[in-house]
Amino acid sequence: MTYCVGLRLTKGLVMMSDTRTNAGVDNISTFRKMHSWTIPGERAIMIMSAGNLATTQAVISLLDERTKGPEDRQPSILREPSMFRVASLVGETLRKVIAGHSVAGQQADSSFHATLIVAGQISPGEPTMFMIYPEGNFIEASQDTPFFQIGETKYGRPILVRAYDPEMSFEDAMKLLLLSFDSTIKANLSVDLPLDYCIYSSDSYSLETGGRIAADDPYYREISEGWGDALRQAFHGLPPYMFPEEFD
Amino acid sequence: MTYCVGLRLTKGLVMMSDTRTNAGVDNISTFRKMHSWTIPGERAIMIMSAGNLATTQAVISLLDERTKGPEDRQPSILREPSMFRVASLVGETLRKVIAGHSVAGQQADSSFHATLIVAGQISPGEPTMFMIYPEGNFIEASQDTPFFQIGETKYGRPILVRAYDPEMSFEDAMKLLLLSFDSTIKANLSVDLPLDYCIYSSDSYSLETGGRIAADDPYYREISEGWGDALRQAFHGLPPYMFPEEFD
Numbered sequence: 001m002t003y004c005v006g007l008r009l010t011k012g013l014v015m016m017s018d019t020r021t022n023a024g025v026d027n028i029s030t031f032r033k034m035h036s037w038t039i040p041g042e043r044a045i046m047i048m049s050a051g052n053l054a055t056t057q058a059v060i061s062l063l064d065e066r067t068k069g070p071e072d073r074q075p076s077i078l079r080e081p082s083m084f085r086v087a088s089l090v091g092e093t094l095r096k097v098i099a100g101h102s103v104a105g106q107q108a109d110s111s112f113h114a115t116l117i118v119a120g121q122i123s124p125g126e127p128t129m130f131m132i133y134p135e136g137n138f139i140e141a142s143q144d145t146p147f148f149q150i151g152e153t154k155y156g157r158p159i160l161v162r163a164y165d166p167e168m169s170f171e172d173a174m175k176l177l178l179l180s181f182d183s184t185i186k187a188n189l190s191v192d193l194p195l196d197y198c199i200y201s202s203d204s205y206s207l208e209t210g211g212r213i214a215a216d217d218p219y220y221r222e223i224s225e226g227w228g229d230a231l232r233q234a235f236h237g238l239p240p241y242m243f244p245e246e247f248d
Numbered sequence: 249m250t251y252c253v254g255l256r257l258t259k260g261l262v263m264m265s266d267t268r269t270n271a272g273v274d275n276i277s278t279f280r281k282m283h284s285w286t287i288p289g290e291r292a293i294m295i296m297s298a299g300n301l302a303t304t305q306a307v308i309s310l311l312d313e314r315t316k317g318p319e320d321r322q323p324s325i326l327r328e329p330s331m332f333r334v335a336s337l338v339g340e341t342l343r344k345v346i347a348g349h350s351v352a353g354q355q356a357d358s359s360f361h362a363t364l365i366v367a368g369q370i371s372p373g374e375p376t377m378f379m380i381y382p383e384g385n386f387i388e389a390s391q392d393t394p395f396f397q398i399g400e401t402k403y404g405r406p407i408l409v410r411a412y413d414p415e416m417s418f419e420d421a422m423k424l425l426l427l428s429f430d431s432t433i434k435a436n437l438s439v440d441l442p443l444d445y446c447i448y449s450s451d452s453y454s455l456e457t458g459g460r461i462a463a464d465d466p467y468y469r470e471i472s473e474g475w476g477d478a479l480r481q482a483f484h485g486l487p488p489y490m491f492p493e494e495f496d
Contacts, residue, residue, distance in 0.1 A: 154402030159479065
């Protein structure tokens with residue numbers, strides 16, 4: 001399993017992904033699920049992936065190979081003129097990889113499916129974010145749905161729904177994402193630290209702010225423990241339930 | 249879908265279930281998913297169900313018919329000597345109903361599966377709670393796992409994990425369950441009010457405290473709105489995230 005979240009804020013984009021992959025509970029590994037490409041001053045593109053690791057690695061490698069190829073090699077996410085075209089190219093690549101594995105290979109117990117979040121900005125467009133389905137089609141984040149989750153999405157969703165605010169700072173966004181990941185990590189063994197994050201500030205066309213939150217990160221530990229206390233306080237601060245009088 | 253939770257407390261047992269059933273999003277109905285039987289002074293039994301409605305109604309009807317039958321009709325959940333034996337009988341009934349539908353009927357798009365929570369107390373035993381799988385086997389709640397959820401379990405789990413306390417009062421348990429249901433209802437259209445609840449006080453052998461929380465219940469609305477504010481306050485009360493200095 002996997003958990004990745006992309007937030008679209010007024011200030012820019014914030015991405016976070018876990019790094020755990022598993023084939024059964026007895027076979028776990030750490031793999032990066034976040035990848036990025038930039039041309040300073042022109043474009044910045046981030047991709048996060050959930051699903052079959054062979055599929056997502058193949059997609060990323062294909063996209064990456066093309067970006068490093070000679071000038072005339074097309075198509076490349078570093079040459080497409082808009083984020084919409086980038087999303088189309090990524091979707092098409094994903095669809096072909098899955099189709100290739102499904103048709104050519106042996107029958108497999110697990111599916112080759114994967115889902116991606118593609119986000120970024122290409123001048124002169126706005127920052128945008130897409131969720132790309134295994135079939136290669138995709139949807140774009142909007143004001144009504146300003147964040148996307150892929151992988152194990154459910155445990156971490158209630159806090160996102162309640163505390164997300166498009167005007168929030170990058171620091172608050174990081175705190176919110178860490179809480180959402182903490183709820184998920186506490187409930188699902190197949191999601192775990194370290195966490196990768198990447199911040200894109202609107203119109204910066206660079207991805208300098210990003211890194212990895214290690215399992216022993218002191219801030220993560222502090223809010224993970226503090227959140228339990230804060231939730232219990234919030235719980236006790238709400239008005240008490242009273243049974244109808246008939247039961248007294 | 250469905251959401252049902254059973255809590256085992258030191259004081260007794262608290263059950264809550266939603267009432268929405270759906271066959272696709274364009275075909276929703278309200279059905280009771282909580283059922284109970286008592287012999288005052290001797291036993292109290294509650295069953296909650298998630299899964300195929302035809303299956304769960306058949307199981308409840310079979311169990312109920314037998315309880316109303318002549319004295320010598322066996323087996324009956326009103327005559328079994330222990331909760332373990334009741335759970336075995338319910339599990340066996342469930343397994344047979346599913347097997348009967350699966351073998352005899354037409355091929356169906358959806359599965360006939362269902363999962364049940366069975367809880368209660370039979371003198372002189374302790375109050376206990378079981379989760380019964382479609383295969384008819386079951387597990388019992390313990391100190392380590394003192395609550396069971398069935399149906400759409402994920403959205404409402406983080407608050408249960410954080411705020412459950414075996415020593416809590418029935419009033420606090422109701423508040424906790426309503427918050428857990430609120431998180432689920434906000435995220436999943438196929439779970440909705442009204443909610444049925446039932447309280448069993450240890451060694452009471454009666455189920456007098458129970459009822460239905462309607463969609464316009466003022467307390468539910470108050471804590472649903474209050475919880476959003478409380479979560480945001482708790483969020484802002486946590487220490488702020490600070491990016492590593494290299495990004496300044």
